[in-house]
Amino acid sequence: MPLQVPTILVLTPRTITVELAGVAARDQLDAVLDWRLVASGDVMQEGQAGRPVLTVEGLVPGIAYGLEIAGFGGLDFTAPRESALIDIRDHGASKAADNSAAFAAAIAAAPAGATIYVPPGVWRTGPVFLKSDLCLHLPHGAVLKGLAERQAYPILDAFDAEGKMQASWEGVPAACFASLLTAIDASHIAIAGKGVIDGAGAEGDWWDWPKETREGARRPRTVFANRCVDFAMAGVTVRNSPSWTIHPINCRKAMFADLAIENPADSPNTDGLNPESSSDVEIVGVRFSVGDDCVAIKAGKIWPDGRVPEPTRNVSVRHCRMERGHGGVVIGSEMSGSVTDVTVERCTLADTDRGLRIKTRRGRGGEVARIAMRDCVMDGVLTPLAINSHYFCDPDGRSDAVQNRAPAPVDKTTPHLRDVTFAGIVARNVHHALAYVLGLSESPIMGLVIEDISVTYDPQAQAGVPEMAEGLPELRHGGIITENTTNPIIRGIAWPGDSNSRERAS
Structure with a gap:
């Protein structure tokens, strides 16, 4: 063979x-x-x-x-040919200066198919705006680092002059400070090498106002790609993000391979990689250690004018390591455009709050379907599988309309969840419960499969609430708890000390 x-x-x-x-x-x-x-x-x-x-x-x-x-x-x-090699030093870059103008000049001078070369050393800059048919090469020893001063970051309005969404915050158009690396309406971009992209979130005041606006704008990401096709990142380390670290939105064919994404555990809302309203996304061999969710897959919220965002489809996450984040792979809570066909395989999760987590609520609409996590190892994860249809996000999240467990009318704002598979998992040192699944009474979760799981519990675990919804009990060493699911398949669960592998579910 x-x-x-x-x-x-x-x-x-x-x-x-x-x-x-x-x-x-x-x-x-x-x-x-x-x-x-x-x-x-x-x-x-x-x-x-x-x-x-x-x-x-x-x-x-x-x-x-x-x-x-x-x-x-x-x-x-x-190796592909390049039309030109553009060294940022030839356009005035200096290790002791603000290099925003040098990067802009280098990119302006680059013909299609060129490589922008960032040599070893630390290069401080404000936002760098990438264009189509370009490779940004960051070799080992090169550090592209954001400036600390907020004044160095121009504000992107929610919409451009043509009325197209230009910047987004938590699922809706909103003015934001431009990201350190920004690409809008571009194609065939690669950011590659063994260098570092440092968002400088640890400097300035970015982490002091996680949910606020200042000067009428939200915090920047470190890498932001909007309406891009064939967008790739490979080899680099991305760290110290002001907010979400890498955020592709409305993109097609995006590849994120062999990256390290590193933010302090106490840095607020510093998700690792957030594909939103995007299709054909691959996340391969990425190491996450962040201050929020490691991978957060989203599809926006219904806009104030009633528009529904584009869906997210065909996402593959494999060979990744996820540490310390709030969630390993999280879907939602912004999912109004629908999230479908997500596969998570052969990953390791260590000390995250949740493993596979799906969260939504009434008023979001959309569908989450054909989600599978297989052949993964979790160690020290509080609740390996969490599905919550009463997630208390947004100012009205704790309202009766969202939290009431009685059936509500079904309309276009009712979310639907189906065909979720959680299989072939080794879950060591679980704290709260192996699985906590809470559907809507008017829209039960269909097609849930939990099978072939090996479980052990952390003897030092403290009881805690397994999900963010009102009225949930604190759990310690819980099994599989399901509410408002239709004919779930639960089988092949190896509980601690249970040689017959009985299904401990309720």
């Missing part, structure tokens, strides 16, 4: 990121694998891979290479 060949995730003129497709490993390989990069019979680079994704930089555009990884078939590829 022929050996499986690694899959190319992102290929730029100077970097390649591959996935060791077909491996059963989660975020780490069972053993390190030797690799080498060959050109014209000569070994150009060599090293070891310890994870199912690998980024190699230092390619020369236009050169044919072979990538050899022990246990895999050889991968032959040619």
